[in-house]
Amino acid sequence: MTRADLRRQLRARRLALSPAERARHARAMARHLIHHPLFSAARRIAVYLPDRGEADPGPLVRAARAAGKDLYLPVLAPLHPRLLWFVAWEPHTPLIPNRFGIPEPPVRRRRCLPARHLDLVITPLVGFDRRGNRLGMGGGFYDTTFRHLNRHRHWRRPHLVGMAYAFQEVTALPHASWDVPLHAVVTEQGLITCRPHPELNTKDCPCPTG
Numbered sequence: 001m002t003r004a005d006l007r008r009q010l011r012a013r014r015l016a017l018s019p020a021e022r023a024r025h026a027r028a029m030a031r032h033l034i035h036h037p038l039f040s041a042a043r044r045i046a047v048y049l050p051d052r053g054e055a056d057p058g059p060l061v062r063a064a065r066a067a068g069k070d071l072y073l074p075v076l077a078p079l080h081p082r083l084l085w086f087v088a089w090e091p092h093t094p095l096i097p098n099r100f101g102i103p104e105p106p107v108r109r110r111r112c113l114p115a116r117h118l119d120l121v122i123t124p125l126v127g128f129d130r131r132g133n134r135l136g137m138g139g140g141f142y143d144t145t146f147r148h149l150n151r152h153r154h155w156r157r158p159h160l161v162g163m164a165y166a167f168q169e170v171t172a173l174p175h176a177s178w179d180v181p182l183h184a185v186v187t188e189q190g191l192i193t194c195r196p197h198p199e200l201n202t203k204d205c206p207c208p209t210g
């Protein structure tokens with residue numbers, strides 16, 4: 001099966017969930033994450049606004065606000081085809097649809113945070129495997145934005161955690177040189193800590209520069 005076929009199939013399955021199932025799974029995902037050190041240790045957390053059947057970070061967002069965390073949303077960087085900026089998101093922040101129709105806050109320089117200053121990034125995804133390979137919407141946005149995690153082995157932040165339904169897991173996704181592996185994936189069934197290929201395992205090994 002090609003990547004495009006796999007995307008189509010998994011996206012259709014996501015869209016077929018009922019609103020009640022979607023809401024129940026979203027609450028379970030939040031429960032699994034808020035009891036995990038990845039969440040408790042994080043102060044600056046990026047989330048996303050769910051689009052066309054994506055897992056809903058809503059309950060997690062409410063818990064994060066209650067816990068006093070700072071929240072950020074991805075914004076398509078102007079003048080760059082594949083880069084995301086992260087902009088502060090408070091309850092009153094106005095939102096404007098981007099070119100894909102996904103709402104985003106307006107870019108104000110003092111509200112933008114460099115991606116490497118985030119502690120935790122909750123990423124949307126279409127498919128994932130247990131090595132942390134991620135199939136996204138095909139824009140290469142998250143890989144481009146967090147490529148420092150591959151290039152500089154001593155940079156551990158932010159932690160990238162995918163949010164997905166358990167049925168979005170596939171046995172193995174092909175790995176491209178620019179893919180930035182996910183640290184973990186949270187589904188309605190629990191939190192999966194990913195184990196990258198040994199030769200790609202840059203984050204769990206003791207590192208002289210780290």
Ligand SMILES: Nc1nc2c(c(=O)[nH]1)N(C=O)[C@@H](CNc1ccc(C(=O)N[C@@H](CCC(=O)O)C(=O)O)cc1)CN2
Nearest residue numbers: 048049050051054074100102124136137138139141142
């Ligand atoms: N909710 C959410 N926000 C997000 C992402 C995401 O995957 N989900 N992104 C993650 O990167 C970035 C936006 N990337 C996106 C890439 C493609 C499409 C999309 O709808 N593609 C169309 C075809 C594109 C076209 O022809 O214009 C499609 O697949 O139907 C949407 C978002 C930033 N924000």
Ligand SMILES: Nc1ncnc2c1ncn2[C@@H]1O[C@H](COP(=O)(O)OP(=O)(O)OP(=O)(O)O)[C@@H](O)[C@H]1O
Nearest residue numbers: 082134135136137138139140141142143144176178
């Ligand atoms: N570092 C890079 N160098 C060159 N091309 C890249 C790089 N990152 C991404 N791309 C391009 O972006 C395209 C989409 O990448 P990929 O299929 O991995 O996106 P995705 O992870 O599914 O999408 P997204 O992160 O936006 O949800 C690739 O086909 C490739 O052409």
